[in-house]
Amino acid sequence: MNQPATSDVWYFPKDGLTELIRVLQEDGFDVIGPTVDQGAIVYASIQSAEDLPKGLTDIQEAGSYRLEKRNDESLFGYVVGPHSWKKFLFPPISVVAAADRIEGHWEFSTPEEPQRPFAFLGVRACELAAIRVQDQVFLKGPYVDPIYQRRRESAFLIAVNCTQAASTCFCTSMKTGPRCQSGYDLGLTELKDGFLLEIGSERGQQLSRSLSLRPTTAAEMAEGDLRRQQAADQIHRTLETDGLPNLLKQNLRSSHWDDVGRRCLSCTNCTMVCPTCFCSSVTEVADLNGDHINRERRWDSCFNPEFSYMHSGIARDSIPSRYRQWMTHKLSSWHDQFGTSGCVGCGRCITWCPTGIDLTVEVLAIREAAATVESVDRGTNHE
């Protein structure tokens, strides 16, 4: 067996994936990968390479997603579906604290559920970026979220470079892809008959020693370049990020919020599929006698009216105000809060919006309206 060095690229044939999954399982990982469920590619626990979607691709547009057969046997011949890895690192439901009534007094605890470490197979470049964004939120502030931290620190990330793009992809605008640059343990590029493997970390290097790898040929390297370039070439959607945080700050009173508010159903889909949205609410879940209470944190959304409820009323009591909150947070105030955009350009919010609202188009509309106003009454403060 070959002993790979860190920066080298290695090759293994298609059936090597079975070995990779087995090695991960033997190391105690719960291997999570893409699977097909209800007509979409979603992330779930997998037992072998047989569970992966074979010969399928996804056709995505604003408000539309469907799977189609490919004319090859590709295992990663699609982009991102409604799930993201957020579901595993920041679970939709988790118990943050518990209260127990013992002899008339309440005792409080923060239970730690045993959790097998995850190995994520098939993390795309935009998703590596999304994980970096959530790391910033949950790990780098004055308070660390212990649930995210436990899951994140033990997770093993196997990236897969995209070899095609959907019409909704705009990672190139957000400078997050399509090439996986860093933040993974192992990085794969799928070729016709096998995979190129790059090693991204010490852990990745250690694990790779258990795999049957051989050095690549020049032809395989060229095939990898060609396939990755194909993904980059297929990305046509753009989001102009230049000056975007300030543009939105200066247009909080834009009439465009009412325009998009008329099309938005406030259904929360965009926030549920977004790989970086982190809003949540803690609710009380009591047993039947009320002596044991779990404080359950569940995903919530700024599109829910009660999300901003105060005793004096709901702070954002209209759909335009909630859409404005979501978009300005994602693309503007996220920079103030976490030093990065909250958008990674994965396009999920576009695909999964039931009315096909496309944030790249909405930003463009605000930009153009602002430019028009500016040219009409230059010099006035229209904040």
Add this chain to the structure above:
Amino acid sequence: MSNPWQLSSARIVEKTAETPGVATYVLQLTDDSLRRRFQFRPGQFNMLYVPGLGEAAISISGNPIQEGLIPHTIREAGNVTHAISSLSTGDTLGLRGPFGSSWPTELCEDRDVILVAGGIGLAPLRPVIFDMLSNRDRYRRCTVLMGARDPSGLLYESDYEDWKRRGVDVLVTSDRPADGWHGNVGVVTTLLDRLPLPDPASALLMTCGPEVMMWYTAQTAVARGIAEESIYVSLERNMNCAIGLCGHCQFGPHFLCKDGPVFRFDKVASILRISDL
């Protein structure tokens, strides 16, 4: 690092009725070492927890240097505060905290300091009054302008004479006339309009109350010559986690729970008047 979700058990050691629907609960952490370690800065808040109902963010209204006793003045407003109102001395509840930013008492040295409160808004400012009383020499003129919808809403009214005797002037107003009320009638900004301000450039103003009241207080203060940079407000939004991780309390770029609740006015002035933000 300790788990920010961990609650501590706190016992109600004293309960005092204040204005209608408002009472002060003095809490004491039941764990000895936690009790000795607990420290807060004026303007900070705790999350108070009633098992089965949830948490509420409540400002600490006590004396920062009084060890072990943590007073909260609470108005019945929702499920949790309603449940707290039915608790009595000796009962326990859960507590996380303290959280948030604080009033700038460190900037008060040798300055005229004006506190402007509306109703229950005096509660988060009371720790500053305790600081004034303990360190009266550090401050120049100390003034509390207190307004309430009607005279029954004048919080801590029985303390005003004591504060005045010890060098903290208190001026009160009622928004509406009321039977037997001979004091000033009008919103609290009318008191600020008439307040003698010999040296507005050195004055520092802190205000807490309804958002619209704080806005007009700040406008009046600026008109009287107080710099926007010397005005501080305490804002309120839905708070759920108190640690900047749940998203509820966002106000523009700020998380009120960790960047606030106390803000220098000029940092939030431009977004305060944008409706539904």
